Amino acid sequence: MSSNSVSREDNHSYRFSLNLSRALAYIFLVFVTILSLFSFYLLIINATRSNNELQAGFTLLPSGNFANNLVKALTDTSLFSIPRGLLNSFIVAASSALLTTYFSAMTAYGIHVYDFKGKKFIFTFILAIMMIPTQVSAAGFVQMVRGMNLNDTYWPLIIPAIAAPSVFFYMKQYIESSMPLEVIEAARVDGSNEFRTFNAIAIPMLKPAFAVQLIFAFVASWNNFFTPALIIDTSDNWTLPIMMSVLRSKLNSQNGDLGEVYMMILLSIIPVVIVYLFLSKFIVKGVALGAVKG
Amino acid sequence: MDKKRKSVSYAKWGYIFIAPFLIVFIVCQLIPLASTVYNSFFENYMNGLDQVGPNFVGFQNYITLFTPKNGNIDILNYAWNTMLMWIMGAIPQLVFSLLLAVIFTSARLNIKGQTFFKTVIYMPNLVMASAFSMLFFTLFSNVGPVNQIIQAMTNTTFNFFLDPMATRSIVAFINFLMWFGNTTILLMAGIMGIDQSLFEAASIDGANSTQVFFKITLPLLMPILLYVAITSLIGGLQMFDVPQIITAGSGNPQRSCMTLIMALNRYIGSGSKNYGMGGAVSVVIFIITGALSMIVFKSMVQGGDKPKKAKKIKGAVK
Structure with missing residues (x-):
C-alpha cells in the first residue's frame, strides 16, 4: 500500500518534470521560429511602406504601398533592371542545375x-x-x-557545373542503394544501347535523387555571388547577387528610395522561397539523406 | 571468349560516361588550379591601363604577403577576421543545433509539429546570402528600424557599421541564422543513427536526460560533430558574400571584416587583375583547406566503414 503511494507520487513528479521540459522545449522552438522568420517578416512589411513612411519610424504593421514599390522596383533602370536580373539568374541557374x-x-x-x-583511382580522386x-x-x-x-558571357558560369563532385557523390550513393545491375543486363538483352539504357531506364529510376539535386543546384547557382561578380562585367548581364552588391554600394554614398530597395531584395x-515552401518536405529530407550518407 | 569481348567493349563505355565530367573538371578546375599556383611565382598585374609582367619573381609574392606593412601583416589580419567571425557564428550555431536536434529526436518529449519547425529553421539556408546581407544592412543602417528603435529609447543613434565588433557581430549573426537549421538536420541524422537500445538501457538504469545527453548522445555523436565542425570551418574560410555586401567590399570599419576570400577577390577583380598576388593568397587558402579536408576525408572513410561493419555483425548475429 505504502509502496504503491510512493510510486504514484514518483509518477506524479515524473509527469510534472516531463511537462515542464516539454513546455521549455516548445518555448525554445517558438523562440527559434521567431528568430528565423522575423527578418523576413520585416522585409515584407517594409516592402509595403513608402520611403517617407520608412523614414518616419518603425512599425510591425503593413502599409498600402506594396504595388507602388513593386512597380518602381520593376521599372527602375537607373542602376540595373530587376526583371532582367531575374531572367539572367534564371538562365544561369536552370542551365547549371x-x-x-x-x-x-x-x-x-x-x-x-x-x-x-x-x-x-578516379573515384577516390573525386x-x-x-x-x-x-x-x-x-x-x-x-x-x-x-x-x-569569354568574360561577360554565361559559359564560364554554366559549363563548370558539369563537374560537381558532391552531386556525383550523392548520385553514386543513391545508385548503389537503388539500382540493381540486373535491370541494366535485362535492357542489354533487349538490345538497348548503353546511352539509351542510361537515358530511358536509369534516369527514371533516379527521379527522386534528380529532383533533390536539381533543387539544390538551382538554389546554389541562383545565390552564387563570387564567380559571377568576377566574370560578368556589364549591367545587362548581371545576375541578382551582383545587383545586390551594386545596390549596397549605391546606398553607401547616397540615400535611395528605401521602399524600392526592400522590394528589390524581396x-x-x-x-x-516559393519553390521551398512547395517542396520543403522533400528538401529537408534530402538534407538528412545527404547527412546519413555523406 | 564471348564474355571477354563484352567486358572490353563495356569498359570503353565506362570511359565515355565519365569523360564529360573529367574533361570539364580538368579544364575548369585542375588547369586553373595549376595556373594559379604557377602564377603565384610571377609578377603579373594591371597598373592603371598598363600590364606589368608576367615576370618570374620566385617567392617574392609570398614574401610581400607576409611582410609587415605599417606594422601589420594584412593577410594574418584577414585570416584572424575570418576565424573570429566564423567562431562567433559557429559556437551559437553548434549549441542551438545540438539543443534542437536533441529536442526533435527525444522520444520522451515527443514534439509535435516537427515538420513545421524544421521547415522554418532550414529556410534561411536557401535564401540568397547577398540579398539577406543587404536586408540586414538596411535594417541596421542609420536610417533603419533598429536605429529608429534605439533613437526612440535613447534619443541617439548607434552607427553599427563604424564599430568593428558590431559589424563583425552582424556578419556572424547572419552566418549563424543561415546555417543552424542545416546543422540541426545533420546532427538529428547523427542522433537517429545511434543505437536506440542504448537510450532504452540508460532509462531502465534510471539515467536522467542530462546524464543520457552527456554520457551517451554526446560521446557517440562526436564523429559527426567533428565532421560538422570541420565542414563548417572550411565553409567559414570561404566566407565572402555576407561581409562583402555588409561592408560594400571595403571590409571596414578599419578593415576589421576583411576576409581571406575578400582579399582574393580584390586582387583578381577586374580592377587590378593581380594574378601574382591573387595566386599567392589562393595557395595559402588552398594549403589550409587542404589540410582540413584531409581530416574530413579520413573521418569519412572511417565513418563509412564502421557502420557497415557493425551492420554486418548484427546481421550475422540475427
Whole structure:
C-alpha cells in the first residue's frame, strides 16, 4: 500500500518534470521560429511602406504601398533592371542545375555499372577533391576566361557545373542503394544501347535523387555571388547577387528610395522561397539523406 | 571468349560516361588550379591601363604577403577576421543545433509539429546570402528600424557599421541564422543513427536526460560533430558574400571584416587583375583547406566503414 503511494507520487513528479521540459522545449522552438522568420517578416512589411513612411519610424504593421514599390522596383533602370536580373539568374541557374544533375548521374552511373582500369583511382580522386573550394582556383580560372574572351558571357558560369563532385557523390550513393545491375543486363538483352539504357531506364529510376539535386543546384547557382561578380562585367548581364552588391554600394554614398530597395531584395529572394515552401518536405529530407550518407 | 569481348567493349563505355565530367573538371578546375599556383611565382598585374609582367619573381609574392606593412601583416589580419567571425557564428550555431536536434529526436518529449519547425529553421539556408546581407544592412543602417528603435529609447543613434565588433557581430549573426537549421538536420541524422537500445538501457538504469545527453548522445555523436565542425570551418574560410555586401567590399570599419576570400577577390577583380598576388593568397587558402579536408576525408572513410561493419555483425548475429 505504502509502496504503491510512493510510486504514484514518483509518477506524479515524473509527469510534472516531463511537462515542464516539454513546455521549455516548445518555448525554445517558438523562440527559434521567431528568430528565423522575423527578418523576413520585416522585409515584407517594409516592402509595403513608402520611403517617407520608412523614414518616419518603425512599425510591425503593413502599409498600402506594396504595388507602388513593386512597380518602381520593376521599372527602375537607373542602376540595373530587376526583371532582367531575374531572367539572367534564371538562365544561369536552370542551365547549371540541369547540367550538374545530368552529368553527375552519368558519371556515377559510369563508375557503378562499368568496370574499367583506373576506376578506383578516379573515384577516390573525386572524393578527395570534393572539399576543395572553387575559390582557390578562381585566379587561374578568371585569367583563363578573360584570355579566351569569354568574360561577360554565361559559359564560364554554366559549363563548370558539369563537374560537381558532391552531386556525383550523392548520385553514386543513391545508385548503389537503388539500382540493381540486373535491370541494366535485362535492357542489354533487349538490345538497348548503353546511352539509351542510361537515358530511358536509369534516369527514371533516379527521379527522386534528380529532383533533390536539381533543387539544390538551382538554389546554389541562383545565390552564387563570387564567380559571377568576377566574370560578368556589364549591367545587362548581371545576375541578382551582383545587383545586390551594386545596390549596397549605391546606398553607401547616397540615400535611395528605401521602399524600392526592400522590394528589390524581396524580389530577388522570393522565387527560391516559393519553390521551398512547395517542396520543403522533400528538401529537408534530402538534407538528412545527404547527412546519413555523406 | 564471348564474355571477354563484352567486358572490353563495356569498359570503353565506362570511359565515355565519365569523360564529360573529367574533361570539364580538368579544364575548369585542375588547369586553373595549376595556373594559379604557377602564377603565384610571377609578377603579373594591371597598373592603371598598363600590364606589368608576367615576370618570374620566385617567392617574392609570398614574401610581400607576409611582410609587415605599417606594422601589420594584412593577410594574418584577414585570416584572424575570418576565424573570429566564423567562431562567433559557429559556437551559437553548434549549441542551438545540438539543443534542437536533441529536442526533435527525444522520444520522451515527443514534439509535435516537427515538420513545421524544421521547415522554418532550414529556410534561411536557401535564401540568397547577398540579398539577406543587404536586408540586414538596411535594417541596421542609420536610417533603419533598429536605429529608429534605439533613437526612440535613447534619443541617439548607434552607427553599427563604424564599430568593428558590431559589424563583425552582424556578419556572424547572419552566418549563424543561415546555417543552424542545416546543422540541426545533420546532427538529428547523427542522433537517429545511434543505437536506440542504448537510450532504452540508460532509462531502465534510471539515467536522467542530462546524464543520457552527456554520457551517451554526446560521446557517440562526436564523429559527426567533428565532421560538422570541420565542414563548417572550411565553409567559414570561404566566407565572402555576407561581409562583402555588409561592408560594400571595403571590409571596414578599419578593415576589421576583411576576409581571406575578400582579399582574393580584390586582387583578381577586374580592377587590378593581380594574378601574382591573387595566386599567392589562393595557395595559402588552398594549403589550409587542404589540410582540413584531409581530416574530413579520413573521418569519412572511417565513418563509412564502421557502420557497415557493425551492420554486418548484427546481421550475422540475427
